[in-house]
Amino acid sequence: MSILDKIKEANLVGRGGASFPTAVKWEAVKNAPGDKKFVICNFSEGEPGVKKDHYILEHYPEKVIDGIKLAMEFLNADKGYVYINPEYHKEFFEKLSELTKETKIEIFKKPHEAGYVGGEESTALNVIEGTRAEPRLRPPFPVTKGLWGCPTLINNVETFFNVSLVNSGDYKKMRFYTISGEAQKKGVYEFPEDYAIERVLKETGNFPDFSFFVQVGGDGSGEVLSDQQLAKLAGGAGSITIHKPGKKKPKELMEDWINFFYSESCGQCTTCREGTYRLKEILASNKPNWTMFLDLLKNLKETAFCGLGSVVPVPIFSYIENVLIINEQTDEEVKNLVEAYKKFKI
């Protein structure tokens, strides 16, 4: 059975966060016309609260490299890249160099200033090409016009790891979960991919004995769920961060999110560059204009240039919807926010 058929049979999906079917991507690159093709393993792991790629590289680096080699072989690719964030580079460079000796795989250190957006796949292309760390306009998509205009396959570390497992017949539909926040036993755990959040927390001994809420899929862009909504799967990049209500005031929490996106915004599009600036400004004001706050968030979802911009509202809308609304609020400002949200059409 070909590697592509094996991937199809295993129903592999990308583990970078978007859960895009892996076989579809591989086929698209395979079928795209082009003399040269490239493979990139995205090891930037810029989403806060996610540490599973680090864990995989620590324990199974040879599997990841094997996955990259399989892809390069399948595509007859000219070159492969391990695109790696600067902190991880320090830690893994030697090991990876050893493993990629005499291969056409280059270890590419993502510059520090490329930041969060540097992990977005089309941004990674720009960074490798040596231009500004910003997402590209799509279409064309990287699968047809990627590095230097050539068809390019970009997959996450965990995806390549799974490809290697699929190939050797060891894939057991498992995935990695990063647990952090107010957890007893923080860390990266491996469980079946169909485990609900609740089960993951219980089996790792992390289920809190206090009322709590979680942010799932990344501390930046992840969705916030109450402790009554844990039958869901931990999607995206598979992280579960436990929050204890009252530890931070609602406004402080929202400030954390907005400050993160504000300082990571590449500045290419009006919506995100100006939008996150104004969101920060509103949160800093004595009398926040919540209607404008919500409008700006919704506008990010509607018109941001890239996927990272359009997820800015995800943590905040879900936090209001799943946590603030269902609990009685005493703070005047928070009450106003909840009221504004109720009148607001998402």
Place this chain on the structure above:
Amino acid sequence: MVQNTNYKRLPRRSAPRNDNRGMSNIKLKINDKEIECESGQTIMEAALANDIYIPGLCGHPDFPHKANCRVCVVEIDSGMNPGQGGQGKLMTSCSTLVREGMIVKTDTDRVKKSRNLNIELIFAEHIEKCATCIWRVNCKLLDLADRYKILLTTFKDRKGKRKTYRFSNAVEIDGTQCIDCRNCIDACSQMQKINYLELQGKGVEQEIIPTGDKKIDCIYCGQCALHCPVGSAQEQSSWEDVEKALKDGKKTVVAQISSAALVSIGEEFKEPADDSLYKKIYSALRQLGFKYVFDDSLPNVISAARGALGILNHEYGQTIITSSCPAWVKYAHFYRPELEGKFLNLRSPHMIGGGIIKSYLAKEKNINKDDLTVVSILPCTAAKFEIERKELKEGGKRVDHVLTVRELAWMIKKNRIELNKLAEGEKDTLTSEEIKAPMMGASGGETEMVFQTANYLSNSKKNDKLEQEKGILYAASGVKEIAIEIPGRIMHVAVVNGIGNIIPVLDNLKKYDFIEVMACPGGCAGGGGQAFPTNDKLRKQRLGLLRGLDKADDDGKMQSAVLDWLEKNNLENETLYKVI
């Protein structure tokens, strides 16, 4: 492993606009209107072709779309958004191609809400300096505010403390007005390949700055200004100085307007360009207070005659390069000083004109040279720099001020002169005979003019082959190569249309006997001081009008006469171009 870390460079953008264009016809609906258009068009293009207005700020037809202002967003029915999983964000109509059966809405509440919010966010990036802003008369931001009834002040201005970067005395970028669309960078890098402008910083900190690289310098071509949608990149204005001179009773103020400005200024007034309009422009100039008004026919004939002599006396094996474009001259001085001895020994036409006005006119009319102010009206920003160059100021300034087409239009509007209601006026002349102008100002024009004149001067005949082939010279863009016969020999000529095409020509200098260079695409017809907007269609329209102004006789007598006139009046020094 060597990594390229020039992260100030903007990513290359693929997908030129005309990919797959016109492959087939497509039917779609925009706002319930059935529309048929060519494949490969964007939604915005299809809408505009059908009189459906979609606003946009960052797009320019000279560049691949960037889709960064997010003002042109539209709603597309679910399932039709490529890559958006059917759920559908709003899509930028400037970058989304039409598809069969597409249903597009440009004015739903959802669209209005986001579009207006993005416009409001952009307003707060741009500090209004309307009182003295020459762009006020065609300001896209004021237009949008008015059209959609949007407040300019929803958000507080956030760029109040940004710097203004001035490039010599010619062009500037005012950071307090920049809306981060990056057209200036496209103009400077993609179009002109100068790479003088860079984008520094990220997020709200990003700023357009001049490069710190000492090997790169601005050539003052002004394409950044011509492509800036909001006048953040603009000419350093001279209209205040001109107004002051016009009000100063002691000064005799003289205007000389170039053909390439004459043919386009009507665009600023939505008036069709014809002889009648040109004459009204002369009237407008007089109404503004200019005592004498000249066009550029005399300096053009002088350029043709002197250029022809340069060719006829040219030493075999040496390359001759034109020197009429001040941005090109600046480029050569900075990047290729070794070209020094190869220039035609000629000033640019308006410098020739200025010299003659300051000497001949002053003497004829008995005006003290110091009381004479010469103002050139040109579609050029580099000329502002040129008139201040010290080697050209030797013996006194020939031209005191340069106004761009935009500046003159602003002065006319500001003084509430209604161009279409003016009586037709006449231009002044310096010679007793009427000078019929040959054409300058279009890429290829100087070559045709100089070579035809060389033919006339040596055997009083027109070069018919060149006449037949001149379409090649005027071809729209890039480098045009042509072999032209002059008595006794064939010369290999390259016409460089746009400085972005210069490198391969300079790298093969020995291949050519004659090189014409115009730094701006299309030559002065697309000059950095041209009317706003400028695009390929308008450049071509202006080129056509310029050719219509070419009324030179075919016998070369005029050129001979002008050379005699120069000699008789001892004006030859006024035409010489000396590079120091």
